[in-house]
Amino acid sequence: MRGAILVALASLLCASAAGAQTVQIPVIVPLTGPIALEGTSQRNGAVLAIEGAMPLKVDTTILDTAGAAEGGANAFERAAGGKGVVAAVAPMFGTQVLPMIPLADEYSIPLLTTAGTAAITEKGSKFVYRFFPSDMVTKRAQAKYVLEDLGKKKVAILYNATAYGQSGFDALTTYIKQGGGEVVYSDAIDLATKDMTPTFAKLKAANPDIVLIQMHTGSMALLLRQYRQAAVDIPVVANTMLTMPSTAALLEPAELKGVCAETSAWIGKGVSPDLDKFLDDYKAKYNAIPDFFALQQYDGVNMAIAAVKAGAKTPQDVQKYLASSEYKGAAMTYKSDGKGNMAHSAVIVCFDGTSRSPALVKRYDGKPATN
């Protein structure tokens, strides 16, 4: 009995010691500029995780990277010297993450990001952790769904003339060709383009079986609205941006009818208690519906917090935990593939035209490729 009490007391002391430790996780995200929407979601998810870290005390500083490529690196330099920094949230904008990587290596501070740009985990750094499936996962799922489930072979691809659009286009083209399909039409659309009717005229002339989209939020909504107005009736499978509540909110349910999209995780009630808790907490704090950037950044920060709770005291300790541990988050289970790619699942969702909430139609659970 006395032994049991001693063990309990020792456990309590350990817990108190962990609880007394104060660590810092700076949140470095774009809050202004063209990707402020996504950056705000990232911040919301990260802050929610930090506030829920009790009994561990986590401090944070929110730093805006705006839209410039050097914004992330400049902010990281300011934050990295702070007391007790064990990890930093990095922008979902890959162009900003790339210049941060040498600095993360120099300071030995892990970056927790939701950037999809493939290159960020190809630089050989052990301090970049991506809590979002890369194009390798999502584009493969999108192509597989089109070729195998829908049986469509003649494909058109519309994408934004940005690094994100180009990266997705390249991956889609590769996977469509590998799967026996053919890209019969493609067009790069500038983010500033307002009228997309010329694209639809050429699209109709190419007569594809299906249209794949790889676009940013605003462009995506604009395209789909005009697509409906132009009465184009070719089925569409879009990229994950369509599933953001803020994108769907720009369209009428009828404009979304029959449109499907790939995304990283199905965000709905009843999937798991952790996801339900996240949804309730997010709604209570922000009075908004979260998107996948918020959800997966929440998971990323929670994994770093779990590392500290498990005894990590330095950023190097946290890095070792991130590199070697499996973590069950609210969206999915995360494990590094050896390069820092933590997320390996994707889903396909479709809109039925009666609401702006899509239904889950297909799940692709991958395992980390360890090559």
Place this chain on the structure above:
Amino acid sequence: MLQLSLNTVSLGSAYALVALGLVLVLNATNAVNFAHGALVMVGSYLAFAIAAVVPAKGIVILPLVLLSAAAFGLVLALIAYFPLRTKPVVAVFIATISAGTIFENLVLLTFGPEPRSTPPILGNRMLDLGNGVAIGEQSVAVICAAFVLIGGQYLLFAHTRFGRRLRAVAQDPDMAAACGINIKVMIAFTFMLAAALAGAAGMFLSATYYTSPTDGANYMMKAYLAVTIGGWGSIPGTVIGAFLVALFEVLIPAIPALIPGLDAVLPTATLFSMTSSTIALFLTFLAVLLLRPQGLFGEAIKKRA
């Protein structure tokens, strides 16, 4: 073809409103107002905010948008022009860039980063003309509304005493002042008129194309292109410049679909892509700058910011 042409004219009409506002201030102050694009964006958000309080069609809220955008124009003149009007023109140039950035960030703080849409002027239906041809109700309404606003501006300048005073200030401020015209009032009114036109354009554009706080720079670029191609200081030239910009955006990328068989003789996918069309627009812009710096319909070249 009809639908594409109509879209070109509709977009060109909205761009013409934007570009005209830029020219008005340019003529009155001899300085480029780099906050003008931000005023377009502000107009969109004003329409969005007004529509949230007065849920009505665009045609009902348009007067409120014009008035409130004009108030922003006055604020702009008071903070970024009048305190600096005796300083080198580059000071106004920097001040308007700063004011535009302030407007952008104020909108971001107030409304957040999400794109927004405003009510259409009359409706968003597609009007079926038969034989598979349909035209957008909003496109037709934008053309009509822009025609009314541009026509109204023409009447004001050409047929009213107030308009003649505005023109006098634009042509020779010193002489106008010597004749007893209150220059400051005229310039302030010009800023208000320019902002009202920008606000109307913002409302028209965001009904179809959405708006977000960072859109101002894009509209500023379109207006600058239109004014440079059409001719600095020339109102008809500016309108034609705006239509040319729209032509490059809508009609030229659609050429392969309009001319069947063209892809057999030309690499149309590359030559007429949206990206190539943008390159062609800027090449045209450079050609005008090199060969006819005053623009296609412009006055003899002056020193501009």
